[in-house]
Amino acid sequence: MQAREQLRAAKQRRKGDRLVIACQEQTYWLVNRPPPGVPSVLEQGPERGSYTATQVQMNTDFYKREVEFCRKALGRSRVKSSACLEAYLKFSSQHEPHDPIMSGCLPSNPWITDDDTYWAMNAPSVAAPTKLRVEQWGFSFRELLEDPMGRAHFMDFLRKEFSAENLSFWEACEELRHGGQAQVPALVDTVYQQFLAPGAARWVNIDSKTMERTLEGLHRPHRYMLDDAQLHIYMLMKKDSYPRFLKSDMYKVLLEEAVIPSETKRRVFPFMRKPRYSSPSPALLASASGEPAAAASGPSSGDGEA
Secondary structure: OHHHHHHHHHHHOOHHHHHHHHHHHHHHHHHHOOOOOOOOHHHHOOOOOOHHHHOOOOOHHHHHHHHHHHHHHHHOOOOOHHHHHHHHHHHHHHHHHHOHHHHOOOOOOHHHHOOOHHHHHOOOOOOOOEHHHHHHHOOOHHHHHHOHHHHHHHHHHHHHOOOHHHHHHHHHHHHHHHOOHHHHHHHHHHHHHHHHOOOOOOOOOOOHHHHHHHHHOOOOOOOOOOHHHHHHHHHHHHHHHHHHHHOOHHHHHHHHHOEOOOOOOOOOOHHHOOOOOOOOOHHHHHHHHHHHHHHHHHHHHHHHHO
């Protein structure tokens, strides 16, 4: 009789109530009668750090590690806070005219005016770069290499000085570092035959120690085996070729012929603004593409029935 009443009461409950009661029953059995081999949820709990486990033994090895750490700390280069702040101020003042958020962008902000002239003038490859872009190449060697157009002009300068193989080797190392894993052995062999092998067509000048470490990696080629050689060539271009590029007539001509965009004139009346067009709804596109198909299939289906 009692079981029958319980069954009738269970059928009369709502779905949410039945779900809550089922969860309560599962929780009860997990707490009071856990399955064999499963620890109790009350005993397991979060992992707590034991003081005895974390206690360090003050033995000879411990003090040797402490002495080695202190020795490395003494040899580490330190920078005064005043010099660090001065470097931050110099960096900020140098990059402020080139920051669209701080100084605005010319001829206009494309996100506000719906005019993409700014993007077109600063594309990776243009006929004439802007003056701000050319000036940014003089900030650092990294800025020059990160700009595809600046790297192309730097390559032209190196060709005139008969040292273009240095930049070509650096680009090949970048391709190896960021390329696919399946192409690593082939890329390593290509770079070695073209730049490092004895009598190579575009041999690069690397010191003997760096060459030995690089040749050791040929037995097991990987994407980072040319890092030492790449760093050596990078520092060589940074200290030797890059300063001469900034002082060359080529860079001066680029600065003189660089484009200075003029600010776009603002319209006086609001109703003269260029209308903005939002992207169409995917549902409307689907319905629009479906109507011609239905119209085309209608007569054909009628002919078939006839």
